Amino acid sequence: MRRKVIFEHKLLPYLLLAPQLAITLVFFIWPSVQAMWMSLLREDMFGLSSTFVGLENYVRVLSDPGYVAAVRRTVVFSVAVALLALLPALLLAVMVDKLTRRVATYRVILVLPYAIAPAIAGVLWLFMFNPSVGIVAAGIRGLGFAWNPKLDGQDAMILVILASAWKQISYNFLFFLAGLQAIPKSLLEAAAIDGAGEWRRFRTIVLPLLSPVTFFLVTVNVVYAFFDTFGVIHAVTQGGPAKATEVLVYKAWYDGIIATDFGISSAQSVILMAVVIALTAIQFRFIDRKVTY
Amino acid sequence: MATIDIRGVRKSYGATEVIRGIDCAVADGELLVLLGPSGCGKSTLLRMVAGLERITEGEIAIAGRVVNALEPKDRNIAMVFQNYALYPHMSVYDNMAYGLRIKGMSRAAIDAAVQKAAATLELTPFLARKPKELSGGQRQRVAMGRAIVREPDVFLFDEPLSNLDAKLRTQMRVEIKKLQGRLGVTSLYVTHDQVEAMTLADRIVVMHAGAAEQIGTPMEIYARPASVFVGGFIGSPPMNMLPAEVAADGAALTLAGGVQLPLGQSLGAEHRGRPVTLGIRPEHLHPGAEAPGALPALVDLVEALGADTVVHARLPGGAALLCRLPGDSAVARGARLALHPAPGALHLFDPASGRRLPEG
Numbered sequence: 001m002r003r004k005v006i007f008e009h010k011l012l013p014y015l016l017l018a019p020q021l022a023i024t025l026v027f028f029i030w031p032s033v034q035a036m037w038m039s040l041l042r043e044d045m046f047g048l049s050s051t052f053v054g055l056e057n058y059v060r061v062l063s064d065p066g067y068v069a070a071v072r073r074t075v076v077f078s079v080a081v082a083l084l085a086l087l088p089a090l091l092l093a094v095m096v097d098k099l100t101r102r103v104a105t106y107r108v109i110l111v112l113p114y115a116i117a118p119a120i121a122g123v124l125w126l127f128m129f130n131p132s133v134g135i136v137a138a139g140i141r142g143l144g145f146a147w148n149p150k151l152d153g154q155d156a157m158i159l160v161i162l163a164s165a166w167k168q169i170s171y172n173f174l175f176f177l178a179g180l181q182a183i184p185k186s187l188l189e190a191a192a193i194d195g196a197g198e199w200r201r202f203r204t205i206v207l208p209l210l211s212p213v214t215f216f217l218v219t220v221n222v223v224y225a226f227f228d229t230f231g232v233i234h235a236v237t238q239g240g241p242a243k244a245t246e247v248l249v250y251k252a253w254y255d256g257i258i259a260t261d262f263g264i265s266s267a268q269s270v271i272l273m274a275v276v277i278a279l280t281a282i283q284f285r286f287i288d289r290k291v292t293y
Numbered sequence: 294m295a296t297i298d299i300r301g302v303r304k305s306y307g308a309t310e311v312i313r314g315i316d317c318a319v320a321d322g323e324l325l326v327l328l329g330p331s332g333c334g335k336s337t338l339l340r341m342v343a344g345l346e347r348i349t350e351g352e353i354a355i356a357g358r359v360v361n362a363l364e365p366k367d368r369n370i371a372m373v374f375q376n377y378a379l380y381p382h383m384s385v386y387d388n389m390a391y392g393l394r395i396k397g398m399s400r401a402a403i404d405a406a407v408q409k410a411a412a413t414l415e416l417t418p419f420l421a422r423k424p425k426e427l428s429g430g431q432r433q434r435v436a437m438g439r440a441i442v443r444e445p446d447v448f449l450f451d452e453p454l455s456n457l458d459a460k461l462r463t464q465m466r467v468e469i470k471k472l473q474g475r476l477g478v479t480s481l482y483v484t485h486d487q488v489e490a491m492t493l494a495d496r497i498v499v500m501h502a503g504a505a506e507q508i509g510t511p512m513e514i515y516a517r518p519a520s521v522f523v524g525g526f527i528g529s530p531p532m533n534m535l536p537a538e539v540a541a542d543g544a545a546l547t548l549a550g551g552v553q554l555p556l557g558q559s560l561g562a563e564h565r566g567r568p569v570t571l572g573i574r575p576e577h578l579h580p581g582a583e584a585p586g587a588l589p590a591l592v593d594l595v596e597a598l599g600a601d602t603v604v605h606a607r608l609p610g611g612a613a614l615l616c617r618l619p620g621d622s623a624v625a626r627g628a629r630l631a632l633h634p635a636p637g638a639l640h641l642f643d644p645a646s647g648r649r650l651p652e653g
Contacts, residue, residue, distance in 0.1 A: 186378035189345050194392035194443070195366040204391075208382045 032273065039266035050263075057267040066243070067251070067268070074247040077161060078225035084165035085221050086214070089172030094202070096173075097180040107177065114170035118231030125163035126236045149237065153244025156237045160245050163236055164229040172217050179213035180206065219283040223276055248272055295356045295446035295479045296321050297342060302351035304337055304503075311337055313503040314351070319447075322477040324470075328490040329500035330526070335483045336451055338500075342481060343372050343449050356446050366395075371440035372449040375456060377432045379424040385411075385435050386420040392443045410442040413472070430461045437469070441476065448473065448480040454489060466492055487527050491515070499523045517640075521647040524572045524640060530603055530615045533578075536644065537571040539564045546571060546639075548588075550610025555586050557636065560650075569650065572640035575603065575617040578632040580624075587631035590614055595624055606630060 039057050041050040061067050096106045113121070128136040131148040140147040149155040183206060191201045207214075230249050233239060239246035239254060246254065249272060256265025297319040304312035312334045319325040327335040340346040342353055344365035352359055360368050371392075379388050386407055393403045411417045414434045424432055433453065440448055453469070454462045470493050473480050484490055490497050491511045499506045499514060499522075507519035518524035524532040537546040543560040545553055546569070554571075581587060590606035593613075597620065604616040604624055616632060618624065641650040 184376065184378065186374045186376055187380060189343075189365070190372065190374060190378040190439075191380070191391070192345070192365045193343060193370060193372050194439070195395040196391075197366070200395065205380060 035266045035269045035273075037266075038262050039270050040263075042263045053263070057263040058271075061264055061267045061271070069243075070246055070248050070251045073157075073245075074226065077157065077164075077229075077245075077247050078222050080161045081165045081168070081225040081229065082218060082221040084161060085168035085172055085224075086217060088165075089169045089217075090176050092169070092173050093176035093180055094206075096177055107174075110173050111170045113167055114174075116167065118167065118228065119235045121167050122163055122232040122235030125159060125166070125232075129159050149241075151241055153241055156241055156245050160229070160233050160236050163232045164225065167232065168221060168224055172221065175213055175217055176210070179210045183209050215286055216283065219279055223279055226272065226276065296354075297325075297447060297479060297481060298352075298354040298357075299338070299342070300352045300354070302338065302341065302353060303349050304334070304341060304346065305349045311503050312341075312349075315498075315500075315505050317498055317505060317508055319479055319481060321479055323495045324473050324480040324482060324493060326490040326494035326497045327481065327483045327500055328487060328494075328497050328526075329485065331485055333500040334503040335485075335500045339449055339451055339481060339483045342447075343370055344368050369446045370449055371443050371445040371447075372451065373436045373440050373453040375452040377424075377436040377453075377456075379432060379435055379439075381424055384421050384423060385416060385427070385438075388424070388435055389438045389442050392439070396443075406442045406444075407438075410438045413441070414438050429457050430465065433457060433465055437472070441472070446479065448478050448482075450480065450482040450484075452484055453482075455484070455486070462489075469493065487529065491527070499526060501526075517649070518572070519649050521570055521572070521642045524642070528574055528576075530575050530617065532572045532574050532640070533614050534642075535571045535573070535608070535612050535614070536568065538568050539566060541565055548608065548610060549612055550608055552588060552609060553585065554588070554634070554639070556639065558652075560641075564650065568644050570642040570644045570647075572642060573634050573638060575615040577635040577638035578614075578616040579635065580616075580618070580622075580630045581633045583631045584633075587633045588614070590616070590630045590632050592624055592626055592628045592630060595626060604630070606632075 040052060040054060042053045042057065043050045092110055096103060096110070099106065116124075126134075128134050129147075129149055131137050131150055137147050146152070147155055149159045187205055187209075188201055191205050196204065226247075227249050229247070230253065233245055233247065233250050234253075237245045239250045248268065252265050252268035252272060255261050255268065259265075299315055299317050302312060302315050303310065315338060317325070327338060329335045337346055341348050342355070342360075344360065344363060344367075348361050352361060354360065355368055355370065380391065383391065389407045389410060390403050393406060398406070407420070408417070411420055414437055416431070416434055416438055419427060419431060419435075424435065427435065433456075436453065450469075454465055457465060466489055482493060484493075494511055496508060496510050497514055498508045501520075501522045507514055507523045509517075514523060514527055518527060518532070521534060525534065535548055537548045537554070539545075539560055540547055540553075543556075543562070543565045544558070545555045547553055548571070578588070583589070588608060590608055592604055592606050594605040596603040596605070600620045602618045602620055602622045602624065604618060604622075606614045606616055608614055614632070616630070624630065642648060643650055
């Protein structure tokens with residue numbers, strides 16, 4: 001039985017919620033509503049007047065081949081970032097979970113990259129992979145591959161994928177490690193006695209029991225790849241060369257801030273917002289059912 | 294012929310030695326109980342037999358084959374865990390079939406084995422359920438089922454009943470005993486519950502601080518405890534332990550407070566005039582007439598349990614004494630009792646080592 005706490009004061013609950021509500025209002029609701037409103041307007045080229053155009057901006061965005069290309073690019077980018085951020089994180093978590101001592105030390109070391117600002121991480125990778133001075137770039141060339149992310153779009157894409165995934169590995173690692181440590185050791189012992197070898201135990205016991213964590217992380221990583229990689233891309237490639245690394249969030253920023261087409265940019269933002277709301281909704285639905293056992 | 298031989302086994306974690314040299318053997322089809330308080334090393338010993346802990350020193354052989362270097366899966370054992378360790382994402386059927394599938398048995402053979410085990414354990418209606426949809430007793434049965442379908446050489450039980458409530462525990466205890474007897478599988482069973490040990494075991498190993506204090510049948514251990522620890526651990530309420538001194542002629546004891554107690558035998562010269570610890574079980578004290586050789590006790594507290602009455606009494610020297618009388622005994626607080634020890638019910642221990650004195 002849960003006892004309900006009753007506040008005598010009618011105003012108190014609202015006062016306690018006020019700071020959070022204020023933040024949500026100022027930094028989320030207000031800009032969102034403004035973006036939605038702006039996505040229905042069209043400004044003249046001097047920014048002196050705007051006219052209501054209905055859904056025309058959306059029609060223009062969705063029928064623009066450049067936008068469709070960015071969608072395709074974003075899907076490739078997100079899947080690659082999510083995979084490259086999840087698999088190494090799982091591997092690291094499994095290995096740290098096997099340690100009996102110095103677990104805390106390894107955990108801290110592996111979590112450190114998460115504390116680095118995206119732009120700084122980007123610059124770091126930019127330097128390492130810089131075709132003229134980068135140490136890794138020199139190594140790649142030494143192996144006989146042509147490497148120039150400044151000119152080659154594919155190289156640039158690989159670079160931003162690596163930089164973005166690298167930053168997210170720490171976060172995934174922490175969750176995977178916590179998930180692994182929550183699996184009772186006796187289950188693995190029982191499976192070992194039942195005759196399962198290491199790989200089989202991992203496949204038939206660990207992975208299924210880890211599935212709620214994995215599912216949560218897949219969603220979080222996709223959302224991360226969609227939105228939070230702006231800093232990395234901006235620092236490393238600015239969406240180039242020739243828009244090869246221009247993902248949706250970068251395009252929305254570019255079209256709005258650089259090209260100052262506020263209507264088009266707002267329409268793109270609203271579409272992105274719809275995507276993230278959908279992803280979150282799916283996640284909540286699944287976490288409530290299915291993946292729990 | 295599946296036997297377990299434990300020879301000079303030791304286990305250390307760093308500098309801490311938790312198992313300090315244990316030798317014992319489980320005969321084919323026997324149920325041997327490892328009994329002891331928590332921290333005595335009984336679970337560690339079991340886990341070494343299972344292959345879940347490395348053996349620091351000594352040798353363990355299952356069915357005549359030394360298994361020190363073998364993985365758990367190569368030892369042909371089955372284990373029932375305290376928390377059951379059922380795979381939560383699998384149905385009851387899959388839990389039982391897991392090991393068989395790994396063995397590569399055919400689908401039909403697996404189905405036959407699982408159905409048979411389920412029928413034995415009355416689990417047939419629950420085969421499609423997940424563990425979380427089962428009661429504690431049913432989960433326990435599934436854990437048993439998972440052990441028996443594999444037809445192992447050896448069953449290992451790690452306190453399998455301690456997560457059940459008292460009533461269910463009594464019931465499952467009987468079922469385990471029957472099942473083990475019927476299947477005739479050599480078993481090693483760890484518990485801290487002396488009643489469980491007494492009722493289940495063919496033989497008991499009483500463990501204390503990483504060593505085996507005594508190995509014997511339940512009745513041997515009850516009748517002739519090898520040490521103060523065993524005497525105090527087996528039996529409920531526990532054995533009374535009283536400081537005493539052997540009289541100069543070796544045929545009587547002097548208790549604190551000057552009470553004289555004839556021994557009914559004469560101790561050897563080396564014990565005469567020496568201190569000893571006297572052990573008497575509460576059920577071996579019978580009230581009678583005031584006479585030499587009876588313990589004069591003052592009743593402090595009476596616990597009427599129905600079938601028995603436990604009397605907390607005090608001797609002239611101030612030593613506390615427990616006495617278990619039939620349930621219909623009318624004894625009141627403050628009463629004086631003359632308690633006569635049953636013949637042959639006096640246990641003498643060396644107060645320094647705690648070991649039983651060799652009988653003359």
